[in-house]
Amino acid sequence: MMKRTARPLSETLENxxxxxxxxxxKLNYMWTNTESLLIHMIAGLSGTQKDVAVIIFLTLNTTRARIDLVERLAKMEGRPAEIRDPILAHTHRLTKLSSIRNKFNHCIYSFDADSGNPKTILMRIADRKTDxxxxxxxxxxxxxxxxIENIVSQLSAANRDIWRLITQLGFPV
Incomplete structure (x- = not known):
C-alpha cells in the first residue's frame, strides 16, 4: 500500500x-463587454452614428461618466417613458453590479497566513472626520x-437584456 502524501501548502495556496x-x-471580461453596450445607447439616444458614439464612449474615461451620460440623454425633455424607463432600469442595474467589480480591480492581493485564503487589500483612502x-x-x-460567480452570472443576464432592449429600440448596432 502506497503512502498518500499531503499536497504542499504552497500548491493549495497557488490553486x-x-x-x-x-x-x-472572467468578471472583467463580462464587465467590459457589457459596459461597451452603452455605446449603442449613446448612439441611439443622441441620434449619432455608432462610430461617433464610440469616440464619445472612449473619451469618457470612467464607467460612472458613461452611465451618467446615458442617463442624462435618457432623461432629456420629450423622451418617451417607454424609452427612458427601461434604459434607466438597466443603468441602475449596471451601477449596482459595478461595486464588486471595482472592489476586485482596485486592490492588491495577498494571502492570509492562518487560513491560506487570498485577501484583497483595497487601494483607496477612506477619509474620516479626524483621520x-x-x-x-x-x-x-x-x-x-x-x-463573484453570482455577479458574473448577473452580468451575463444584464448583457442579454440590454442587447434585447437595444434591438427593440432600433438603436445602431
Missing part, C-alpha cells in the same frame, strides 16, 4: 489564487468566490 484570478478575469483609513483587507473565502 486558490489561480481560481480567484481566473474568476476576476484616514488605508488598505481595508477582506478575505476571499468560498463565500466571496460565490459572490
Amino acid at each position: 486558490r489564487f489561480d481560481r480567484l484570478i481566473l474568476l476576476v478575469g 484616514i483609513k488605508l488598505g481595508r483587507e477582506d478575505t476571499v473565502d468560498e463565500q466571496a468566490i460565490q459572490e
Whole structure:
C-alpha cells in the first residue's frame, strides 16, 4: 500500500489564487463587454452614428461618466417613458453590479497566513472626520468566490437584456 502524501501548502495556496484570478478575469471580461453596450445607447439616444458614439464612449474615461451620460440623454425633455424607463432600469442595474467589480480591480492581493485564503487589500483612502483609513483587507473565502460567480452570472443576464432592449429600440448596432 502506497503512502498518500499531503499536497504542499504552497500548491493549495497557488490553486486558490489561480481560481480567484481566473474568476476576476472572467468578471472583467463580462464587465467590459457589457459596459461597451452603452455605446449603442449613446448612439441611439443622441441620434449619432455608432462610430461617433464610440469616440464619445472612449473619451469618457470612467464607467460612472458613461452611465451618467446615458442617463442624462435618457432623461432629456420629450423622451418617451417607454424609452427612458427601461434604459434607466438597466443603468441602475449596471451601477449596482459595478461595486464588486471595482472592489476586485482596485486592490492588491495577498494571502492570509492562518487560513491560506487570498485577501484583497483595497487601494483607496477612506477619509474620516479626524483621520484616514488605508488598505481595508477582506478575505476571499468560498463565500466571496460565490459572490463573484453570482455577479458574473448577473452580468451575463444584464448583457442579454440590454442587447434585447437595444434591438427593440432600433438603436445602431
